[in-house]
Amino acid sequence: MIGPQPERSSRLDDRAVSDVLAFILVFSIIITSVGLVYVFGMGALGDAQVSEQNRNAERAFETLTVNFNDLQDGSGEVRVSQINPRGGGISVDDETQLTVEIGTDTPVSAQPVGSLNYRHEGTEISYELGAAFRADDGNSVMVRPPEFVCTTSGSGPDRAVLSYANLQSTQPSSVTRSSTLRIRATGTGSDVIRSSGTTEVTIEDSTHADAWERYFDSEGWDTSRPTSDSTGDVTATCETNGPSSVTFVRGTQVEVELL
Template sequence: MSRHDPNPPRSFHTDERAISEVVAFILVFGIILSSVALLSVTGFQAMEDYQENEQLRNAERAMDALAENFNDVLQYSGIEERDSELSLREGTVTTGSGGTELNISVDGTPIKNRYDSEFYDPDTETVTLGEFRYEAGSETIAYDGGAVVREGETGSAVVRQPQVMCSPERDRAVISLVALNATERSIQSSDGLQFTLTPTDRTVETIDDSSTVSITVEESSADRAWEEGVLDRNGWNSGTCDNVDEVLVMVVEATIEY
C-alpha cells in the first residue's frame, strides 16, 4: 500500500523564485535607504547654503547701514562720533590699520607731496584706508574708505560706492575718504556688537587750475571691486578723471572701538 506525503518536496524553481524575491527586496530597500541618505545630505547642505547666503545678505544690509551712518563724518565736520551695531551671527569682525592703499595724483604729482598725513606711506605715497571687515565662511564684507565691498572666492564687488566723484561737465572732481586707525583685533560672536567711529583729524585740500586727477589701487584684497566697480564708472576711466579745473581731496582720519 502506497503512502501519500502531505508535504511534497519544493521544486527548484520555487526556491529560486523565493531567493529572487528576497534579493529584490534587499536591493529595493537598499536603494530606498541610499536615496533617503542622499536626500538628507543634499537637503542639509542646501539648508546650510541658504542659511549662509541669508546671513551674508543680512550682513550686507547691516554694513551698508553702518557705512551710511559712519560716512556722515565726511559731510559734517562737527560730528564727534558715530555709533552703529552689527549682528555677528557667529561671524567674525576684524579691524586693523592696514587694508586698501590708494595712490592719488593731480596732474602727475602725488597728493602726498602737497600735504602730510600719518595715513600716507612715506615709501609708496599711498593713502591707507584701514580695515573693518565682517567674515562668514569664505565671504567677507568690508567697510573700505567709505565704500562697502564684498569679497569671496570668485572675486570682489561693490555694495556701496565710495564718495569719489568725477564730473567733467562741472569741471570738478571730489575724493572723500575715511581712513581708519584701528587696533589689530578680531572678535567672533552670535550677538549684536556696537561699533563707535571717532574722527581724529580732517585734511582738506583744494587744487585749482588742475587738469587730470588719477587714483591707482596699489594694494587691496578688493582690487577688482575698486578698479572695475569704482574707478571705471561714474565719469572715471581706468582711474583717471580728465578735463577738470578743480580737485577737492578730503581724508577724515578716525578710530573705531568696540
C-alpha cells in the same frame, strides 16, 4: 458535508507573510527617505543659512557705510552700529594704500588707509575708502559707492571730489564671535586739500581692485590696472585741467571700537 480546510489555512499564511513583507518594505522606504533628507537636505539647509547670514552682513555694512559717511559730512561725531557675525570674523586692517596726485608728480596724499572687513565661509564684505564691497570666491562687487566725483563734461568747471574715511582701530582690532557685536565709530577730525590740475588716484593692495576699476570707469574716470586679478592696484585719472578747475580731497579720521 463539510470537507477539510487546508487550502484556507494556506491562504491565511500567505496573507500573514504578505503583511510582514509590506511592513518591512514601507519601513525601509521611510528609513531610506529620512536618511536621504538628512544627508542632502541638511547640507542644503546649511548652505541656505550661510547665504542668508552673509546677506544680513551685507545689509549691515550698507548701514555702516551710511553711518561712516555721516561722520565725513560732519552730521555727527559718533555712530554705533550692530552686526551678528555668527561665527564670522570682523577686523580692522590697514593694508590698502591710497595715493592722490594733483597736477604734479608730488603726491598731496599718500598713506595706508584702514578698512573694516567681515569674513565668513569664503565671503568677504568690506568697507573701504567710503565704499562697501562684497567678494565671493575672489570676485568682488561694489554694493554701495563712495563719495567720489569726476566732472569734465565741458558744461562747467572741471571738478574732482574725493571724500573718504580712514579707519583706525582701538583694541581689539579683530573679533570672531557668535553673538551681536557693536561697532562704535568716532570722527576725530578731517584733513581737507583744495588744489587744481589733473587728479590721479592710486589704490594699492586692495582686495576689491576689480570692483574699484568698474566703478571708476562708470563714473568718467580713466583707469589702468597692471593685472586682471581681483586683488591688486588700480589707478584712476580725472582730467580736471580746464579753466577754473578744482579738486577737493577730504580724509576723515575715524576711530573704530569693536565692542
